[in-house]
Amino acid sequence: MPANRDDTDAHEPAHMHIAVDSAVAHAPTGQIKVRARDVNVFYGEKQALFDVSLDVAERAVTALIGPSGCGKSTFLRCINRMNDTIPGARVDGRIEIDDENVNDKALDPVVLRARVGMVFQKPNPFPKTIFENVAYGPRIHGLTSSKSELEGVVEASLRRAGLWDEVHERLHQSGSSLSGGQQQRLVIARAIAVSPEVILMDEPCSALDPIATAKIEELIDELRRQYCIVIVTHSMAQAARVSQKTAFFHMGRLVEAGPTDEMFTNPRDSRTQDYITGRFG
Amino acid sequence: MLTWIALAALIAFSLFTFRSGRERLVRGLDPAQGRPHSRPGYHGAYVALWAFAPAALLLIVAGAFGGRIEAAMLRAEVPAAVAALDPLQQGVFFDDARAQAHGLPLSQTVYEGGLKAALADKAVEARTLEQGMRLGVLALAALMAGGGFALARRRVAHQFRARNRVEGWIAGVLILSSVVAVLTTVGIIASLAWESWRFFQVVSPIHFLFGREWDPQIAMRADQFASEGAFGALPLFAGTFLIMLIAMAVAAPVGLFAAIYLSEYARPLTRSVVKPLLEILAGVPTVVYGFFAALTVGPLFRAGFNALGAQLAGGPLNDLGVYLMQVQNQMALVAGGVMGIMLIPFVCSLSDDIINAVPQHLRDGSLAMGATRSETIKKVVLPAALPGVVAAMLLAVSRAVGETMIVTMAAGLQAKTTLNPLDTVTTVTVQIVTLLTGDQEFDSPKTLSAFGLGLTLFVVTLALNIIALRIVQKYREQYD
Ligand SMILES: Nc1ncnc2c1ncn2[C@@H]1O[C@H](COP(=O)(O)OP(=O)(O)OP(=O)(O)O)[C@@H](O)[C@H]1O
Ligand SMILES: [Mg+2]
Numbered sequence: 001m002p003a004n005r006d007d008t009d010a011h012e013p014a015h016m017h018i019a020v021d022s023a024v025a026h027a028p029t030g031q032i033k034v035r036a037r038d039v040n041v042f043y044g045e046k047q048a049l050f051d052v053s054l055d056v057a058e059r060a061v062t063a064l065i066g067p068s069g070c071g072k073s074t075f076l077r078c079i080n081r082m083n084d085t086i087p088g089a090r091v092d093g094r095i096e097i098d099d100e101n102v103n104d105k106a107l108d109p110v111v112l113r114a115r116v117g118m119v120f121q122k123p124n125p126f127p128k129t130i131f132e133n134v135a136y137g138p139r140i141h142g143l144t145s146s147k148s149e150l151e152g153v154v155e156a157s158l159r160r161a162g163l164w165d166e167v168h169e170r171l172h173q174s175g176s177s178l179s180g181g182q183q184q185r186l187v188i189a190r191a192i193a194v195s196p197e198v199i200l201m202d203e204p205c206s207a208l209d210p211i212a213t214a215k216i217e218e219l220i221d222e223l224r225r226q227y228c229i230v231i232v233t234h235s236m237a238q239a240a241r242v243s244q245k246t247a248f249f250h251m252g253r254l255v256e257a258g259p260t261d262e263m264f265t266n267p268r269d270s271r272t273q274d275y276i277t278g279r280f281g
Numbered sequence: 282m283l284t285w286i287a288l289a290a291l292i293a294f295s296l297f298t299f300r301s302g303r304e305r306l307v308r309g310l311d312p313a314q315g316r317p318h319s320r321p322g323y324h325g326a327y328v329a330l331w332a333f334a335p336a337a338l339l340l341i342v343a344g345a346f347g348g349r350i351e352a353a354m355l356r357a358e359v360p361a362a363v364a365a366l367d368p369l370q371q372g373v374f375f376d377d378a379r380a381q382a383h384g385l386p387l388s389q390t391v392y393e394g395g396l397k398a399a400l401a402d403k404a405v406e407a408r409t410l411e412q413g414m415r416l417g418v419l420a421l422a423a424l425m426a427g428g429g430f431a432l433a434r435r436r437v438a439h440q441f442r443a444r445n446r447v448e449g450w451i452a453g454v455l456i457l458s459s460v461v462a463v464l465t466t467v468g469i470i471a472s473l474a475w476e477s478w479r480f481f482q483v484v485s486p487i488h489f490l491f492g493r494e495w496d497p498q499i500a501m502r503a504d505q506f507a508s509e510g511a512f513g514a515l516p517l518f519a520g521t522f523l524i525m526l527i528a529m530a531v532a533a534p535v536g537l538f539a540a541i542y543l544s545e546y547a548r549p550l551t552r553s554v555v556k557p558l559l560e561i562l563a564g565v566p567t568v569v570y571g572f573f574a575a576l577t578v579g580p581l582f583r584a585g586f587n588a589l590g591a592q593l594a595g596g597p598l599n600d601l602g603v604y605l606m607q608v609q610n611q612m613a614l615v616a617g618g619v620m621g622i623m624l625i626p627f628v629c630s631l632s633d634d635i636i637n638a639v640p641q642h643l644r645d646g647s648l649a650m651g652a653t654r655s656e657t658i659k660k661v662v663l664p665a666a667l668p669g670v671v672a673a674m675l676l677a678v679s680r681a682v683g684e685t686m687i688v689t690m691a692a693g694l695q696a697k698t699t700l701n702p703l704d705t706v707t708t709v710t711v712q713i714v715t716l717l718t719g720d721q722e723f724d725s726p727k728t729l730s731a732f733g734l735g736l737t738l739f740v741v742t743l744a745l746n747i748i749a750l751r752i753v754q755k756y757r758e759q760y761d
Contacts (some may be wrong), residue, residue, distance in 0.1 A: 021676045082648065082649060083644065085644075085645070085648055087548065087549065109651075110652075111651070112651075113648070113649055113650065113651035114650075114651040117649070117650075118646075118649035120642055120645060120646060120649075122642050124640070124642040124643055124645070124646040126643060126646065126647065126660075126661050126664075126665075127643070127661075127664055127665045128664065132645060134658070136647075136650060137650045137651065139649065140651065140652050140656055140660070141651060161444055181373075187646070189649065191650070194650070194651070
């Protein structure tokens with residue numbers, strides 16, 4: 001798919017044409033990977049999500065957009081049960097990955113999180129070497145049996161994250177010695193080293209400059225061939241460039257979801273219209 | 282007494298001058314000229330400062346040094362009868378003259394003939410001098426207060442920059458305070474260094490640092506000054522080191538694990554209760570831990586080891602049994618163990634702060650990879666916090682090395698070069714205490730050796746603290 005790297009706004013006609021092409025090519029073919037039904041999330045007394053039901057397609061990028069505080073991150077964290085780590089957070093409803101209920105208390109979140117990788121807003125390499133950062137997941141999950149196998153996994157992951165050429169000569173330097181953009185790709189390499197099925201990204205480019213952002217977007221586009229990706233973004237342009245499906249959240253509710261090109265050309269809800277044209281948020 | 286009354290009067294006067302200065306500005310205000318440069322309060326403060334500060338300084342200086350000036354003036358003219366005495370006796374004579382003038386008890390000296398007359402003369406002179414000084418100081422202070430007030434009040438005017446002047450005064454006071462703080466520290470270090478230098482003139486530093494025999498009490502008489510055999514401090518260093526090791530063996534793991542629990546596992550409510558409690562515990566006076574060590578733990582351990590020894594004696598481990606039966610209340614294990622308990626809150630509180638400073642996004646990153654909580658702590662949080670934790674441990678070591686009360690009460694006094702935790706040992710701090718308590722002659726190497734020990738202790742703890750602070754600094758930079 002020709003990802004559009006132009007920085008003008010997504011709702012301009014020239015871009016929509018391209019977006020339509022990509023949606024036609026991919027959206028209908030993707031089968032459902034993650035299925036959320038009637039998800040409600042509470043932080044203590046406060047309800048943050050109300051009856052959210054959303055389907056996320058396999059081998060496609062789904063963008064979550066909406067004004068600040070509308071619950072995008074909260075929804076994302078439901079998919080890998082990261083809300084469990086927040087004291088007082090409670091999640092109701094069903095979230096299925098391949099027909100298996102993620103929200104089932106009997107399911108071990110450790111196993112789940114090996115299948116669902118996550119990339120955060122701020123690049124967070126561990127205070128270890130580049131190699132050890134990528135080897136972290138395979139080590140804790142015991143995925144490799146020999147040193148050479150581990151090295152192979154690290155190299156493959158770094159290659160897939162498009163970082164190998166830049167770092168293969170300094171694998172044993174600290175991960176924090178890299179630039180912000182490189183760190184974010186290192187974190188992506190770390191996530192894909194355990195061969196997850198789903199990758200969640202919470203504003204992965206908001207701490208990066210335009211060039212580093214372009215690289216990450218390119219990478220996301222690449223990864224889409226293999227993984228189911230859900231990305232939270234505040235940039236309409238980015239949503240239009242990288243995603244095939246978009247979901248618009250507002251005040252804890254899912255307002256509408258659909259193919260990205262339709263959302264941007266022809267939103268059904270007036271709130272969506274207002275948001276993507278920049279009238280609020 | 283009079284000085285205090287004068288100071289109180291001066292304060293009252295300054296309050297009056299404050300109002301007066303303020304009023305003068307307010308009354309002289311001309312609406313046509315707009316707002317004055319400084320608000321009225323600043324003008325008042327400016328006037329009050331000039332009325333108060335110089336006079337107060339004079340009163341304080343006179344209060345502190347007046348006696349000495351008086352004494353010096355009294356000695357200006359020495360009566361013939363007194364001139365015949367040796368300098369030491371002359372000093373006693375003049376002290377007695379002043380004591381008589383002030384109605385204080387005299388020394389035991391019996392004055393006769395010419396001396397008696399001279400004493401009476403000098404006592405009268407001392408009285409006149411004292412009264413004259415007193416009056417002079419008061420008059421001068423009054424003059425300075427009045428003069429300062431009058432001069433400063435005249436400057437109060439629309440465009441006068443009273444605010445800047447007052448700010449200057451405030452900055453001056455702050456600078457003065459920090460200079461005092463720094464100077465006293467420097468002074469203490471200098472005196473320590475000076476006395477140590479005198480000590481090292483008598484005893485060579487090599488011998489002091491590496492000599493294996495410590496028995497300073499021998500060298501008390503003047504003809505034994507150079508008896509070097511007694512000043513080898515190695516046993517003290519060994520004892521200090523041993524007790525520090527035992528203390529850290531207790532405090533480091535318990536403190537660190539407690540900190541991990543507090544920062545990673547405890548609920549916020551638990552933490553908000555336990556953390557302040559720990560900080561209170563860290564402030565318990567060490568003498569309390571000293572009681573605990575000497576009166577509770579010591580006898581308990583002794584009884585335990587003695588009983589164990591009685592079991593073993595006669596068996597295959599007979600020698601060990603016999604040794605254990607002779608163990609005393611005072612032992613390194615008790616002092617070190619209780620010191621470790623004392624250090625737990627300190628280590629825990631510091632480590633907790635440091636672990637908490639590890640950014641949450643690192644934990645999230647690890648958890649999101651499917652790591653368990655303990656894997657996250659072991660592989661991500663602790664490595665990230667390691668430099669800070671090491672620094673916390675170093676600070677604890679430096680406290681253990683400098684701790685005095687517990688070891689004085691529970692470790693013993695015998696200087697032995699040993700690493701046996703059941704032995705009685707002595708530490709640098711304990712020896713400083715024993716060397717300097719009671720009446721001492723400040724010229725003998727015995728007392729001077731305390732300064733040698735003090736300097737060594739100071740250098741070691743200073744080095745530890747500097748290293749620790751450096752590490753913490755580096756560690757902070759890493760995350761900002
Ligand atoms: N740990 C928490 N404890 C309590 N309330 C929370 C917590 N995290 C989020 N919330 C609340 O839940 C709501 C949704 O937050 P969320 O972080 O999901 O928003 P968001 O859409 O990701 O916003 P942003 O675009 O600013 O990241 C907000 O009102 C927020 O205040
Ligand atoms: Mg968010």
